[in-house]
Every structure is written in C-alpha cells, then in structure tokens.
Amino acid sequence: MANKTFQTGDTIGPLVKPAVTKTQLVMYSGASGDFNPIHTVDEFAKEAGLGGVIAHGMLTMAFVGQLLTETAGIEGELRKFGVRFMNMVRPGDVITCEGKVTDVKTESGQQIVSCDIWASNEKGDKVVSGRAEFAVPA
Amino acid sequence: MSLELFKPFIGVESKPVKNEVEKGAIRKFADAIGDPNPVYRDEEFAKTTRYGRIIAPPTFSRTFEYGKIEGLSYKQEGLIHGEQQFEYYKPIYAGDVLYCSTKLADAYEREGKLGKMIFLVYEQKGVNEAGETVFIARSNIIYRG
Numbered sequence: 440m441a442n443k444t445f446q447t448g449d450t451i452g453p454l455v456k457p458a459v460t461k462t463q464l465v466m467y468s469g470a471s472g473d474f475n476p477i478h479t480v481d482e483f484a485k486e487a488g489l490g491g492v493i494a495h496g497m498l499t500m501a502f503v504g505q506l507l508t509e510t511a512g513i514e515g516e517l518r519k520f521g522v523r524f525m526n527m528v529r530p531g532d533v534i535t536c537e538g539k540v541t542d543v544k545t546e547s548g549q550q551i552v553s554c555d556i557w558a559s560n561e562k563g564d565k566v567v568s569g570r571a572e573f574a575v576p577a
Numbered sequence: 578m579s580l581e582l583f584k585p586f587i588g589v590e591s592k593p594v595k596n597e598v599e600k601g602a603i604r605k606f607a608d609a610i611g612d613p614n615p616v617y618r619d620e621e622f623a624k625t626t627r628y629g630r631i632i633a634p635p636t637f638s639r640t641f642e643y644g645k646i647e648g649l650s651y652k653q654e655g656l657i658h659g660e661q662q663f664e665y666y667k668p669i670y671a672g673d674v675l676y677c678s679t680k681l682a683d684a685y686e687r688e689g690k691l692g693k694m695i696f697l698v699y700e701q702k703g704v705n706e707a708g709e710t711v712f713i714a715r716s717n718i719i720y721r722g
Contacts, residue, residue: 456611466609470602471640475653487654496658497639501610504635513616513626517635521662521715569662 442576443512445552451538454506459494461530467498494528499567503558506536507571511552515575518551522569526560533561538571549574580695583649583684590680591644593704600671603633606640631671635663638712643679643701651720659696660717667711675703675711682715695720 464478473495476483484492500522507517528534538556545551552575557568600620607617615622616632623631669675683698701714 463609463611466605470606470609473639497636497661498610500661501612501634501636505610505612505614508612508614508635516668517665519662519664520635521660523660524658569660 442514445540445543445550445575447540447543449540451510451540451554451556452506452536454502454509454536456502456505456534456536458533459498459528459530461492464492464494464498464530467495471495471497473497489527492530494530494532496524496528496567499524499528499534499558502534503536503556503567503569506538507556507573510538511573511575515573517571517573519570519572521571522556522567524567526564526566528560528566532566534558534566535561541570545577546574548577550577580684580686582651583681583695583697586646586649586681587684588680588682589646589649591646591678593676593678594642594644596641596675596677596703598633598669598671598673598675600631602640603631603637603671606637607634610634610636628668628670633669633671635665637669638663638677638701638703638714641675641677641703643677646679646681649681655721657719657721658716659719660715662715664713665711666713667705667709669703669711673711674706676705677701677703691721 468474468479477487478492478495481491536558538554540554542553543550553572556571558566604618679699679701682700685696697718699716703711705711
C-alpha cells in the first residue's frame with residue numbers, strides 16, 4: 440500500500456464519536472483512576488453548580504487522540520499533542536473531532552506533519568482546541 | 578492559598594513511582610474512550626505491526642501514579658484543567674515498567690473574568706528501566722482558592 444502524502448491545508452477527520460453516556464463516564468473514571476464525583480454523581484455536580492455531571496476533559500482529549508492515531512496510521516507516530524479545554528461536555532453530547540494540516544516537512548524519509556486539531560459539540564461549540572505533530576513514512 | 582504559598586514548591590519533584598503497564602488496563606482504557614483500534618487489545622494483531630506488542634493510546638499516561646510533591650497540599654475541589662500537552666519519545670508498551678514523577682514547573686497569578694486566578698503548571702515524566710524518557714506531559718491547572 441502506498442503511503443499517504445500529506446499537504447498543508449489538508450483536512451483531518453472528521454471523527455464523529457457516539458453520544459457520550461453516563462456509563463462511559465463511569466467507565467472512564469474506573470479506567471483512568473479519576474474518581475472526581477463531578478463526573479459521576481449528578482447530585483454532587485449540581486451542588487458544585489455544574490447543573491449535572493460533566494465529562495472528564497481528558498476523555499474528550501482521548502477522542503482527538505483517536506483521530507490523530509487513525510490519521511497517522513499504524514506506521515505513523517504521534518510526537519506532540521496539546522489541547523486547551525474550552526467548554527464542558529455533558530452526557531448526550533455528540534463530539535466531532537477534526538483538524539487541518541498546517542505544515543509538512545520531509546526529514547530522513549519521513550513526513551513530519553503539523554496540524555491544528557479541535558473537537559466540537561453538536562451545537563458547533565468548540566470543546567477543545569490545540570495542535571499536534573506526527574511523523575509518517577514519506 | 579495565595580501564590581506565595583506555591584512559590585517554594587516551583588521546581589520541586591516527586592519521588593518517582595514504579596508503574597507496571599498492564600494490557601488489561603490498556604484494554605479497559607481503550608474501551609472507555611471507545612477507540613476500537615486492535616493494537617490496544619489484540620496481541621496477535623500487534624505482532625503483525627512494527628510494534629510487535631500491545632501499545633497504549635496517546636492519553637493513557639494519565640492513568641499512572643506520579644507520587645506527591647512533599648509538603649504541597651491544597652483544596653482539590655473546583656480546580657479547572659485548563660490545558661494538557663504531551664511529548665512522546667517512545668511508545669508505551671504493555672509490559673513496560675515506567676518510573677513516573679511530577680513536578681510543579683511554574684505557578685503564576687492572572688486577573689481573569691472571575692477575578693484573580695492562580696495557574697499551576699505541572700510537568701510529568703515517564704522513564705523506562707533503561708533510563709530513557711518515554712513521555713513528558715504538561716498540565717495547566719487553574720486554582721481559584
């Protein structure tokens with residue numbers, strides 16, 4: 440299979456994730472060890488002024504991580520990945536992850552791809568936004 | 578807690594904690610984030626890839642224990658995770674033994690919409706048994722007292 444060639448301006452994704460569920464937040468709490476009750480206990484989250492449980496920011500970041508590893512492919516490798524958390528994600532939200540290639544360099548047989556990446560909810564509000572860099576065979 | 582109380586801890590690192598990377602923990606994490614990639618769960622598939630072994634997803638290092646910065650304690654409620662960054666130097670493989678530590682890299686104050694806020698920058702690191710740095714993670718945490 441020929442390697443994919445990346446160019447500045449290429450779009451990445453979209454990866455549309457299934458709606459976030461409360462069960463998923465419980466699973467992520469267990470898998471990550473982050474048991475902050477604002478993610479799992481509605482009463483606690485309401486008392487904290489959040490109006491109900493919110494997703495872990497790191498869960499949304501993991502969704503964008505999936506977009507990046509799928510884009511880079513099994514031969515590719517993620518080198519840098521950073522995001523800013525912008526809006527809360529709640530159960531029922533459908534998160535779409537996307538990106539845009541901002542630079543491509545060729546270095547010792549590899550394409551080094553820099554990109555902007557972000558995730559939005561179904562209303563179009565950005566929930567995370569950041570940058571990443573990955574290497575793929577040229 | 579004011580900024581002055583965080584300042585003495587800038588640059589202070591926790592004692593590294595030994596973490597064993599278990600394939601079951603990787604599978605559970607991949608299931609929780611809904612990532613179906615077989616390289617996170619299928620040993621036979623992983624053998625056909627250049628990795629040869631099960632690897633972990635990009636944000637998996639969040640699950641490790643990093644130890645405590647001695648003497649630094651503050652109210653955990655109401656903390657806001659503002660930013661998160663990772664630099665990857667090597668894949669994290671199932672079966673790896675990683676020594677993980679955290680340090681307070683910076684603490685500064687800014688006037689925001691909600692008044693004065695303290696920004697804490699933590700730098701976390703994972704080092705393998707050969708002494709090679711596998712990843713560096715940076716977290717910006719907003720503390721509102």
